[in-house]
Amino acid sequence: MRFRPAGFLAEPDAADDGDRLLVLWAPDWPVIAHARAERLSESAPIALVERGEVLACSRSARDEGVRRGLRQREAQSRCPGLTVLRYDSSLDARAYEPIITGLEQLLPAVHPIRPGMLAVAARGPARFYGGEKAAALALLGALRELGVADGRAGIAEGLFAATLAARATRPGQPTLIVPEGRSADFLAPLPVRLLESPELSVLLPRLGVHDLGSFAALRPHDVAARFGAEGARLHVLARGRDARAATPRTPPHDATAVIDFEPALDRVDQVAFAVRTAADEIVTTLLEQKLVCTALRVVFEGEEGEQSDRLWLHPRFFQATEIVDRVRWQLSGALRSGERRHDPDAAGELRSAVVRVRIEPETVDAAGSHERGLFGSGPEEGVHSGLSRVQGLVGHRGVLTATPTGGRSPGERQTPVAWGDRAVVTRDRTRPWPGRLPDPAPATVYEMPRELRVQDATGREVSVSARGVISAPPAALVAPGGERLDVSSWAGPWPLDERWWDARTARRAHRFQMVDGTGGAWLLVLDERGWWAEGRYD
Structure with missing residues (x-):
């Protein structure tokens, strides 16, 4: 037995290395996943781009200096x-899921780190295969069978050192x-x-600390x-004392339901009625395993x-009736081929009657994480129930919520998301956006x-010169109907020069903030077409 000095300031010993x-x-892996999705050779020079910068590239591309x-x-x-x-993180994760599932058939606990990398406790595989080296080689062989030809393995104390x-x-x-x-x-x-x-x-090299050993040599208190x-x-x-353990994920249980129709069905109500039993079985099967479905x-x-x-996707978890609703909404949209040509969320168009439906829980979670409180979830539950009912009447895109995103104008800084879906944010609002108005944002932003x-x-109409000088105080x-409001105070102009390199989408404008005689505050924009009200500060 090992003893350590008393006191929480005592230095940890080797037993704490993890x-x-x-x-x-x-x-x-991201390059491999995207190449397979696009049916490209994995050895070809490929680069994945996000926000105009290379996020990952293939080996042949690196040989050319990328x-x-x-x-x-x-x-x-x-x-x-x-x-x-263009990099798609969801494609990256979906392509790696079969590999994790395949390894879970061999290993009792798999800890996914990110797509393309996972960890397991080395003790069990080492005992089974007769040593750490043999275990690493055996698992690399399993990776090759699952489609990863160039797999690598590292073993060390702690997740940081092993990675x-x-x-x-x-x-x-x-x-x-x-x-x-x-x-x-x-x-x-x-x-x-x-x-x-x-x-x-950036800071450590300026202080003369260039490697992890030098950083580890510093006193913890300092x-x-x-x-x-x-x-x-x-x-x-840096000291090699990473105590994080490999936490196994909750593997998705096979609760997939497949319903075949003979003869084929072309009515939404018939298909929805036919999947009711399957929806009940999916929810019951998962609950027996103390799981709930959060993505379907x-x-x-x-x-x-x-x-x-x-x-x-669901903000909480799917009930059987909600699964049936999603089936009905998706099929209604898929059969309306004329309308779907204009639907940005189109998931595929059906030209003929339905012969098969597959309902698969994509993401499951522990049921204990979604238990209701002693008195229920209160207003949140009522809001979700009410909006779901409205969504069932007006369609999936009939109920939208706004999610903050990055952008310069108020209209660009919000993304409408269908109720129950998770927003896919493509513009990070934490990044710098030159020309963005500071907070607070207008409470009312006009869609047009x-x-x-x-x-x-x-x-006379107020104008702004090429040098940004206003012709006269507003x-x-x-308004177009002749209604007139006096301006009591104003600020601006603030120039806005967007996409100057593309003549088709370039925009040059000037923004103003003005307060009228009634106390209402406005966000106005002057461009080559004239004056526009983009929002109002309520």
């Missing part, structure tokens, strides 16, 4: 034959096993940027005092072989800007 973990890594973080045009100039694909061990492998050496108790020595020569902290990655709680946490990782996939197959596939005129004291707001 369990030995085995990390399996598929290099360039690197992560390059602008798209620079990457294409370095590699003229580069295939550029870096896997990433330190090479094509001819797919495994790296750090000797027991030597994780700190393995981490010592590695650069501090591997801590993945943008602030410390690190906590200088860099705070986050710095103290990263200091523990519904697939329709027509007589001519076409499919309608959609993933439905309203036309009006802004006049000076002589009745004196009145005049």
Whole structure:
């Protein structure tokens, strides 16, 4: 038995280094997943682009000088034959799900880190296969059978060291096993940027600390005092004392329901009635395993072989009646082929009657995480029930909620999302948006800007010169119908120059904030077409 000195300030001993973990890594997995989806060769020069920058690239693209973080045009100039694909994180995760499921048939507990990388406790596989080296090779062989030809494995104490061990492998050496108790020595020569902290990655080298060993040599009290709680946490990782355990995920249980129709059905009410029993069985099966479904996939197959596939999300979890509602809504939209051509959320068009329906719980969660309170969930439950009923009457896109996103104008800073769906935010609002108005935002944002005129004291329309100089102080707001409001105060102009490199979508405008005589505040925009009201500060 090992004893440690009393007091919480005592230095942790080797027993606190964490369990030995085995990390399996598929290099360039995002590129592989997207290449397979687009039916491209995995050896071709491919780059995944997000917000105009290279997020990941294939080995052949790196050989041509393409690197992560390059602008798209620079990457294409370095590699003229580069295939550029837009990065889709959901595709990345979906493609990796069968690999996790396949490994779960061999391992009792799998801890997904991110698509392309997972961890397991090394002790069990090492005992079963006769050593850590044999276990790593055996699991790499299982990865090859699941479609990952170039798999890597790393073993060390703690998740941080094991992850870096896997990433330190090479094509001819797919495994790296750090000797027991030597994780700190393995981490010592590695650069501090591997801590993945943008602030410390810049600050530590300025202080003369370039590697993890130098950072680990600092006194814990000094690190906590200088860099705070986050710095103290990263200091523990640099010392090889990562105590995080591999937490197995709750594997999705097979509660998929497949209903075949003979003869085929072409009426929504018939299909909805036929899936009621299957919906009850799905919910009951999951509840028996103390699980609930939070994401549901519904697939329709027509007589001519076409499919309608959609993933439905829920803010809480699906009940049987809600599963039936989703089936009815999706089929109603899929059969309205004329309307679906204009539906941005179209999940597939059916040209013939339905011969098969597959209902599959895509994401499940522990039922205990969704238990109601002692007195229910109160107003939240009533709101969800009421909006779901309205949604059943007016259609899935009939009830929308606004989700804040990034952008310059108030209209761009919100994304309408159907009730019950989770927003897919493509514009990060935490990023800098040059030209964005500071808070507070207008309480009312017009979907279509309203036309009006802004006049000076002589009745002439106010204009702004090319140098941004206003012709005269605004004196009145005049609506198209002739209604007139005096301007009591105003601020601006603030120039707005968007997409200047594209003549078709370029926009040059000036924004103003004005307060009328009644106390109402307005956000106005002056462009080449005239004056517009974009919003109102209520």
